[in-house]
Amino acid sequence: MSDDYKKNKKALILKSAFECFAEKGFQVATMEDIVKHSNISKGAIYNYFSSKDEIYIELMNERTSESINKLRDELGRLKTSNEKLEHLFNVYSDVNKTSDYVNATRVHIEFWLYSTRKDDLRTIMISRFNMYKDLFKTIIDEGIKNGEFSKKANSEELSLIFWGVIDGSSLHHAMLLELFPFQNVITELKQIIYLKLKEK
Amino acid sequence: MSDDYKKNKKALILKSAFECFAEKGFQVATMEDIVKHSNISKGAIYNYFSSKDEIYIELMNERTSESINKLRDELGRLKTSNEKLEHLFNVYSDVNKTSDYVNATRVHIEFWLYSTRKDDLRTIMISRFNMYKDLFKTIIDEGIKNGEFSKKANSEELSLIFWGVIDGSSLHHAMLLELFPFQNVITELKQIIYLKLKEK
Amino acid sequence: MSDDYKKNKKALILKSAFECFAEKGFQVATMEDIVKHSNISKGAIYNYFSSKDEIYIELMNERTSESINKLRDELGRLKTSNEKLEHLFNVYSDVNKTSDYVNATRVHIEFWLYSTRKDDLRTIMISRFNMYKDLFKTIIDEGIKNGEFSKKANSEELSLIFWGVIDGSSLHHAMLLELFPFQNVITELKQIIYLKLKEK
Amino acid sequence: MSDDYKKNKKALILKSAFECFAEKGFQVATMEDIVKHSNISKGAIYNYFSSKDEIYIELMNERTSESINKLRDELGRLKTSNEKLEHLFNVYSDVNKTSDYVNATRVHIEFWLYSTRKDDLRTIMISRFNMYKDLFKTIIDEGIKNGEFSKKANSEELSLIFWGVIDGSSLHHAMLLELFPFQNVITELKQIIYLKLKEK
DNA sequence: GATGAATGAGTATTCATTCAT
DNA sequence: TATGAATGAATACTCATTCAT
Structure with a gap:
């Protein structure tokens, strides 16, 4: 079977697994x-993954890589620190509308807790977290350097607050679904972070 | 057996369960x-709780009630909105030092996810969440009313940002344990929230 | 404690057990x-009976002895074989109206099956069965001897048919409860048995 | 795996279950x-039946259907009401010699008691009972109609007596095993029922 | 004698994983 | 490669019996 076929099958399994999780x-x-969800037999799944755990780990690996690469890519296309920061806020301001996002949250946070108890995963997750942290931090640092943002801003802490x-x-x-005003929260967060970034 | 004895035993079981979870x-x-952890026999445990689920739910009930009551109590003793807000920041600034807090986080967040999928629990958890939200929001609202804080502050969103x-x-x-500068984050958060609260 | 007190307590336990069974x-x-049903504590019950099995066995012992003694007593007061036979039919013709009888049936037949698998009980139950069998058989035999019934009647088989x-x-x-015409069945049974008993 | 294979396996499990019960x-x-008795693993059994209860119910379903179909089939091949009735008596006169019959009795009567307490099963068992009842009753009714049997016979009650x-x-x-003269009882029963059926 | 809390062996059922076809 | 039947260790929960008070 071609590599493409295999890749496809794996992707199909991962997609199903994600939905089940x-x-x-x-x-x-x-x-x-x-x-049942994938219509792929048990034996076939075990041809592609050696265990349920492996499915979980590979699934989360892929999702995180994808998401971080996408973010980096999008940010790379933007020029000013302001634009970049704006973009980051927008991404998360929009994302919440889909019920997909709720599912993703549940799976990601469950995996986060799960990783907490496995040393090999923990190492990986910490480095992943630092990537996200640095994504925000770098924007601030660059903004400070190029004068867009105030020198008083603590990029490290602001990034941690953001995430x-x-x-x-x-x-x-x-939990709250439509009762939670995700967008308003992001908007307010943006405001108070900008208060700091523009502080004289 | 006295009621005290029973209360004690239940507490013992819950404590053990918490540690195992x-x-x-x-x-x-x-x-x-x-x-094994509690040195209480299986049968005995089932004399006090009807299922593993019940242990979980009762455990979380108790912990949350206790925590929210403690907070309310402490806040009740303080006068100005400034003092109250300060207290809230301090509570979470200190708390992280104990490894107990990490455990609590894991158990609480797992329960949060768990509740997400059970409608009866979800209702309860939402009302719990609103209690916490209102705790912060009320401080801001009172502060605005009595002139301590700026009228521009959006108490609802600021509360949601805080939590x-x-x-x-x-x-x-x-996940990050000592690598995560919890205290610094809280300090910075306090600063930027105060920027808003003192905005003219 | 007096023997009477003990007897009473035992009887109470047996009564409750019967109703539960x-x-x-x-x-x-x-x-x-x-x-719960008896309002007697677990420990107390074990003071009077050494096991659940013992309760069962003693309960059924008592009920069977009582029932057979009552029957013998009533039959002893009657003179002719005809009267005696009539009485036997009447007993079972009336008995079915009470829901108690349904309960008794369930418990007795379950115990009968249970005894089937325990050699010591089996011996007892077989001799019990023979007592009942002989009760009917003797009436027929006496009736034949004194000319009330036909010599062609096979007392043994008729008794087994009756029981x-x-x-x-x-x-x-x-199972069928009020759908089952117990009384009609007994009446018809009486008729066909009498056809034999009066056969020339 | 073929449907035949599955049917076979199910039959094997049911057979083992019957023997254990x-x-x-x-x-x-x-x-x-x-x-242990079937040499089929626990998991495999649960692939074919969803619970111990289901095994029990399906087992009894099958056995009863089989038995009643066999009876109907055999009776269908016979012409006169006399022959049919004779056949019925013979079936039960012969059957007792096998130790299988004792086992069947125990299992069937235990299931009868069990059904007594479950409303869904009770309904089924009542209709099953009526099938058996009608089997006998119809023979008598037809015999009366075609003049083989006396008009005085009460088919309903005679059927209930028979069963x-x-x-x-x-x-x-x-319980009594070889001590119980099953064949003699049936022979005598046939005689007294025929006394009625031939009554003028 | 009475109480009811404690014990722990025993039970039905589940489910990740294996493997013959 | 794909299938899905088979495996059996693991799990929550039950309940007759014991025993300290």
């Missing part, structure tokens, strides 16, 4: 669920 | 784990 | 059920 | 017993 949670979703709000609010949003 | 997660921790950072950063902290 | 069956009813119908119909009745 | 009773026999003796005696036989 989103619906029930990783622990509760069974291989049988994935079999804290993103993850914390995603968690809250996953 | 913290170590392995609710789904992975087994009743056998709790038996977003608390929960999001707790999650990040649970 | 009737409701759920011996295997399904728990000691806890008996505790077969009683037990079989009780079983059917326990 | 016969030996120990449904409640006492464990899934582990069936596993009462069959079930009651089977129960007695299950």
